[in-house]
Amino acid sequence: MRAILLSPGPVSISEGVRRAVTRTDLCHRETEFFDLQDQVIKALLDIYQCKHMEWAAVLIGGSGTSAVEAMMASLLPEDARLLVLENGVYGERLSKLAGIHAICYQVLKAPWGAEIDLHAVAELLASGEISHVAAVHHETTTGRLNPAAEIAALCAEYNVQLLLDAVSSFAAESIPFGSSSLQAIAATSNKCLHGIPGLAMVLCRRDALAQNIEPRSLSLHLPLWAEHQARRSTPFTPAVNAMLGLAQALRELHKQGGWQARRTRYRKLAADVAASLHTLGVKQWLPADESSCVLRSYHLPDGLAYAELHDGLKQHGFIIYAGQGDLAGQMFRISTMGEISDYDMAHLEQAFQSVIVE
Numbered sequence: 540m541r542a543i544l545l546s547p548g549p550v551s552i553s554e555g556v557r558r559a560v561t562r563t564d565l566c567h568r569e570t571e572f573f574d575l576q577d578q579v580i581k582a583l584l585d586i587y588q589c590k591h592m593e594w595a596a597v598l599i600g601g602s603g604t605s606a607v608e609a610m611m612a613s614l615l616p617e618d619a620r621l622l623v624l625e626n627g628v629y630g631e632r633l634s635k636l637a638g639i640h641a642i643c644y645q646v647l648k649a650p651w652g653a654e655i656d657l658h659a660v661a662e663l664l665a666s667g668e669i670s671h672v673a674a675v676h677h678e679t680t681t682g683r684l685n686p687a688a689e690i691a692a693l694c695a696e697y698n699v700q701l702l703l704d705a706v707s708s709f710a711a712e713s714i715p716f717g718s719s720s721l722q723a724i725a726a727t728s729n730k731c732l733h734g735i736p737g738l739a740m741v742l743c744r745r746d747a748l749a750q751n752i753e754p755r756s757l758s759l760h761l762p763l764w765a766e767h768q769a770r771r772s773t774p775f776t777p778a779v780n781a782m783l784g785l786a787q788a789l790r791e792l793h794k795q796g797g798w799q800a801r802r803t804r805y806r807k808l809a810a811d812v813a814a815s816l817h818t819l820g821v822k823q824w825l826p827a828d829e830s831s832c833v834l835r836s837y838h839l840p841d842g843l844a845y846a847e848l849h850d851g852l853k854q855h856g857f858i859i860y861a862g863q864g865d866l867a868g869q870m871f872r873i874s875t876m877g878e879i880s881d882y883d884m885a886h887l888e889q890a891f892q893s894v895i896v897e
């Protein structure tokens with residue numbers, strides 16, 4: 540039976556992407572590969588109509604965290620004074636990365652799932668002590684969509700630069716590329732783009748790449764990848780097959796109407812899941828209008844352990860996701876990214892009924 544992944548990556552892929560991944564054997568030193576690489580870079584920039592003169596899409600091998608790490612390690616100068624906004628696991632990961640790469644940082648922390656206090660952000664930025672902000676757009680820990688546009692506007696007001704983890708929002712939520720403060724976003728092939736794991740990317744301003752920052756890493760140094768990719772080369776073996784899949788996934792995204800159409804589709808799926816669960820007495824962790832279109836988190840029903848819910852749904856062909864850390868015993872998460880049909884949704888509703896009612 541085909542398993543439908545309701546996890547926040549990897550996602551269920553289309554048959555077209557599945558075929559594309561194994562379509563051909565491709566050597567990464569051949570012109571066919573560089574055509575593919577050029578095509579993927581262009582299509583990534585075109586999703587949000589980023590101007591190719593101002594923005595670069597840099598492809599790297601690795602998971603979403605590799606892209607976030609490459610962004611942090613490559614784009615923060617030695618004298619940066621970074622403010623990290625935390626309200627979940629991925630915000631905490633930004634701080635961890637700052638620590639590992641010896642970047643001077645401070646944290647504005649909200650409890651997991653809580654809102655980021657924008658007044659507190661403004662106060663910190665007004666102090667003049669901050670040069671950069673790092674934030675998570677969609678905090679996948681709880682499904683909270685952080686206000687990227689407002690954060691970018693505050694950064695612009697105080698002449699501070701913004702780095703955004705958009706790993707679970709790129710290609711499905713609105714991203715403030717037009718804001719002068721936004722320097723870079725990190726993303727991955729295997730979430731809202733509907734590709735397979737192994738390929739990640741950072742979209743960043745060309746000015747940010749040109750800062751001549753001393754490398755903090757060899758294989759995650761974005762200017763190295765970017766410089767090679769600009770002249771139809773690659774420094775290391777890239778994720779060739781993931782790139783074949785992504786090229787197809789990007790064609791499908793375009794054909795389906797781009798990121799806005801994807802957001803509309805995801806919103807419908809998320810609302811349908813919430814409605815089915817609501818009928819069964821399952822409560823949402825966050826209000827719908829504070830959640831991303833990508834994922835919503837729910838309270839585990841009384842008397843039903845996560846393992847029972849997970850295993851029951853798995854028998855019906857659906858893979859759901861647990862809460863992280865202290866939330867593991869209280870929460871479950873349903874992501875509706877990926878290739879999910881209306882038929883799958885009807886089947887999911889029946890699966891909920893049989894596992895939760897029992």
Ligand SMILES: *Cc1c(COP(=O)(O)O)cnc(C)c1O
Binds near residue numbers: 604
């Ligand atoms: C999935 C995710 C990541 C990266 O996860 P990987 O497991 O490294 O792919 C980073 N940030 C956010 C917000 C995510 O949802």
